[in-house]
Amino acid sequence: MKTYCILLIVYFNIFSVNGYAQQSPYTSKDLGLENSILTPLGALRSGNKDNTIPPWTGGVKQLPHGYQPGDRHPYPFQKDAPLFIISHENYQQYANKLTAGEIALIKNYPDSYKMSVYPTHRTASYPKWVYEAAVENANKAKLVEWGNGIINVRITCPFPIPENGLQAIWNHLIFFKNVSSKRISVQAAPTKLGKYTLMKVKETAFVPFAQKYHAINNNYESNIYGYFLQIIQTPAKIAGNGLLVYEYLNQVINPRKAWLYSPGRRRVIRSPNAAYDYPGTASDGLRTIDDWNIFNGATDRYSWKLLGKKEIYIPYNCYTLHSDTLAYKDILTRYHINQKYVRYELHRVWVVEATLKENKHHIYMFRRFYLDEDSWVCLAAEMYDDQGKIWRVSLAHLINYYEVPLMFSTANVFHDLAARRYLATNLDNEEKVSDFLILFNRKHFTPGALIRNTGGR
């Protein structure tokens, strides 16, 4: 069985090799804030030959008219009309610019899964000091412990010009997420029949690594990457369950620390399991812990491979999906979220493949990730089961949070093709918009704080 799986993977690699750009010939000298070949984060500043991808001009540089920080982010491309729609009827025509997951979704839900493709806007932008740090990292950052840890890095992506899959996925793992953030979002796992229960989750994060004057992590004291706290607020049956995670840069020295709180037990307990394929919080078993943010956590169970860059149609600038004019019931349709509100654009992405190592366990045998060229955010991923079948498809829907600015997903959707169900997370249409201007400190992320936040003892 395993041999069969590997063969399949190899086949996929060969099949898709034509679509990938060659290994990057650039060096860190090519990185620059202005007038360089590469953007500070290592993307090609220029557009593509067909001009379907424009050159990067710094992304969103100015706040839209009338927007005040704390407001819901307005849709900046009102005038754009869909260029075309990819559906079950025509998907093969675009097959080389679609991910395997997208194809699987179209195939599984031929009647409803239709991708509206809009003109591409390279909106990704970050503060200047983030770019500077990225350029700095490019010369210094170094993987240690067989890729399980990283040193000499600060604020954001360590390897703007990645040499391998591990370096690429590390760029995703620690892309700039701002120092503090608070998000009250809703997730739902509609059944095959489309019934669902809304689960409201409060997520807060404090990432000291992203602090402006953060020194490079050349010692163990500065090993901490960030603190993440999830608390379920509804439904009542599971409300009050909480998860606190301490994430480290070098996970061999400091493995992830996780604490669970359950109102039934009324105790905070350490949970060494809250990693890898442990079921994600309130996910109905439709995602694993390391599916959060498409991929997070330790990389040690997989062998990583960087395939190179590829142009694909991918959800991007999904401001419509972000809009507070939408209700959850509009979005949460059967099998997948309502595609009417999803904006697809053509973007260059880095394709990274992860194959489960021998003697390691995970419910996903093989994973493929699509990382945004401009932000290193993973936009899409496909997960294969031990049969070698594509099982789950994850999609992130990015927007630029102007107030920082930074790129972050307004909705992550995890499709389970076997169950014909999906889990939609990060939806905040009926909630307050995510707050990146909030300021946290470590005190907000202690086990005691977990108790305080959940109302426990």
Place this chain on the structure above:
Amino acid sequence: MPIELTLKRKLILISLFLGVFPVIFLGGLFINTFNTFSKKNISKSYIKLGEEAQKNIQSGIKSDIEMIQPILLRSEKMLESFANSPVIPLLFSSRDSICKASFSEAREIVKGLIKTCNIQFNMINDKLRLGIYTAEYIFQSKGRVYLSTNRFTQWRCKNQYTNKTVHLNLPNFYVGSDIIKKIYSYNEQFSLIVDDVQEMTGINCSLFQKMNSQGDLLRIATNVRLNDGKRGIETYIPAMMPNKSPNPVIVSLLENGTFEGISTEVNEPYISRYQSIYNDSGYMIGAFFIGIPAKAPLLIDTIKKSKLSSYGHAFVIDTKGQYVIHPDEEKTGHCLLSDTDPELFQTILNQPMETNEIPIYINKDYTQFFACQRFKQRNWIICVTGDLTEIIETEYNKTLKLLKNEMMNLYNSSTITVKGQSLHMISQLRFIDQEGAVVVTLNEGHFIEKTKNDAEHKWINQHIDLNENNYLISSVINLNDKEIIRLSTPVYFNESLQGIVVLNVNWDMIRTILNTHVYGSSGYTFIIDTDGIIVSHPEVKRIDNKCILDRSFGPLADIAREDIISGKTGHKSYHFENKERYVYFTPINAMNNQFFMVITGLVDEFMAIPNQMKADAEIEYKGVLQMVIISLFFWIIASLTIGYFFSRSINNPVEKLVLFAHKVSTGDLSYTLKSKNKDELGFLLTAINQMVLSYRTIVGEVISNASKLKVSSIDLVTTASDLSSVFKQMTEQSSNVTHTSKEMSEAISNISLKIDDMNNYINEILKSTESMSINTNTVTSSIEQMSESMHEIGQYARKNNELTMKSVEMSYNTGDTMALLAKAANDIGSVVEVIKRLSYKTNLIAINASIEASSAGEAGMGFAVVSKAIQSFAEQSNKAAENIASHITNVQQIVSKTIQEITDTSTIIRDIHSSSEHISSLVKGQITVADQIVSSASDVNHEAKTMKQSINDLSNTSNTISKNASSIAKGAEGVTNNIEHLSKSSSFSFERIQQVNRSAIELDDYSGNLKELVSRFKTEK
């Protein structure tokens, strides 16, 4: 003519006046007074004694009444207390009240069992709560529960009730990262979560997966086991029960998410808790179960063992009335209906859930009762049942036992001691019920179970009209050879006659008490009743039916009719059969006053003692009078006789004295006066007589002693000269001894010196012998020298031997001489004794002479001078004799000491002699040996050694001899000194004896003078 009154006549007249006339006068007076006094006293005493006899009778009857009356009163009280006993009503109390106690006991048992069940159930609940907590903890620590979206397991699901099987493909059940796998084996494989819970709490746990939308729950992991010991997985709880009713567990889980109660797990009932398991979306995807087998052996055992005294037990039925727990195992599973009537069964089943007071249900026949309470947690009805027939019977017996105890107590408390014998006042106690049946009889301390006497039921009628506190008293009845009085009283309960109690008083006891008093020989106390019939008499029995009112009793019948029966107290005398009789009577205040106590008796018998006393007094009086008159005559005669003899006794001695005085005055001392009188006159005669006698004796003794003294003094002179010559001889002999002992001392000193020499020689020999062993060449010459020396030694030794022989002989001689000396000293001692006696006698004579001389007045003056001289002489001679005696004693002591020392010396000399003989023989041996050495030179070495040894011995011996010799020499010197001392002492004694000699000669002269002086007196006729 004047009457010449001699001393004799005067004395006779005096005695007549003083002796005869007073006696006659006083005697007459006394006789008159005594006669009057005696007669008066005798008659007074007689009257008083008669009164006392009557009083005695009355007090006797009083004491009898005091004994009998309380007994009768006590009998009445006992009857009353028995009739009012609280136990009797208990016998008649209603069934309900008897059963009340049993009902409350049954209620208490039910309450207790409910409490026990509650405690047990609460303990299970606590355990289950712990189990639930543990399970939740484990679930949450494992992680989210979810169903796989792409992995499925094939399950063969068996309905746990119908065993119907369905095949289903269910998504894999995940808890966190762990999948719940099919695990059948209980012992070999560990099943996640469920076994964790069991390990931590000991409680069974199961994990269910929802099979379908109906909610059928499939056991996917469990430690509840099938009959074959495997885990009971792949069995499911159907949402619909086989009887098409919804399964309460599933209903509750779907609706409330939990279930608490009793459920069937696989095939056994469990006290369970279920809790639904939801996925993150809130959909129920399964459930888990925590449970403990409902069967609680200890609880069941407790219920089974719960007993209601001996006539009931506890049991448990379910809501359908089927026995769940019953002491009789076989009944379990059967219906209660089979043991009770249907109505009661329904009532029990339909009884309310919660009641404060546990209800009691009684069946129609009033034979059975139930106390029941629901225990809803287990759907039980806990019951206690009891057999009422048995209860009533038991309670009745208990009460009867109490009644019997009370009767026995009454009986025991009725003991009275009469004449040291314990008697029971009650002879019989009975309780007879309203129908005349005897319930219980206590006869003489023994219960009689049933008496077949129909007479009793007639008694009931007699008591019907009687009030509660009244009672009937029979007359004295003879029953089975015993006399009794029967008392009976009715017993009322709830104002209806329930029976009577009967008490028989032991009348024989009254007779025994009455027997204690007998007055005279035929005076008895007896009791009569109102009909005059004698009911108690020591000699008459009730059965004789003697009536005192009968004419045969004479005047007593009249007295009885008029006084006794009418309840008077008093006494009367009457004559009957020619004898005076006495009667005393009084009523007894008990038993409705129907008895009277009477004493009758002959007056003569009562008055026997006073009469006797009167007669005795009169006889005594006459005797005394006679005695007085006789003694008066005697006294008159006696006084006359005494007067005559008295005058004579005074007159005669006076005449004798006058005659004697005449003779003495003539100087004749040869007559004497004799008198036997012991009065002053007699003493006067005796004194005068004694005086003349003394003169006569003294003068005679002085004469004879003077002649004796002369003879003694001549003897003394002779003895003193003998003593002097003996001492002279002794002095000579002792100087001889001194000389000899000096010689002996010198000789011994010589021996000592020679022995020293010999010692030196021996030492030299020793040295020579030693040198001999070094140089053998000089041996021969040395031995020759030695031989010579030895010859010399031999000569010395022989000489020594001779000397000692001589000293031995001398010492023997000395001993003999000393013995002679000792004898002579003793002789001197005896001489001294003679002198001492002589001087003592002389002294005595001198004292007597001086007394006599002084009594003789002037005639004795010259004699007094002589007697004084004799006295001083006697004192001097006594002193001299004492001096001699002390010197002689000294001499005796010294002589005996000397003899002892000489004896010692001769012993030592004999020792020396034997030692020197030994030396001589040794020396002889040495010479022989030396000769042998000379003749046998080849044996020199060997012999030299022997010789050395011998010489050593010799040296030691000669040393010893030397020491002995020197000590002998010292001893000899001591002897010499002692003998010298003796010699000196004997020469001193000699001088003293010479002095004695001189004194004796002087004494001789004095005695010659004395003889001449006393020869003038005449002392013999």
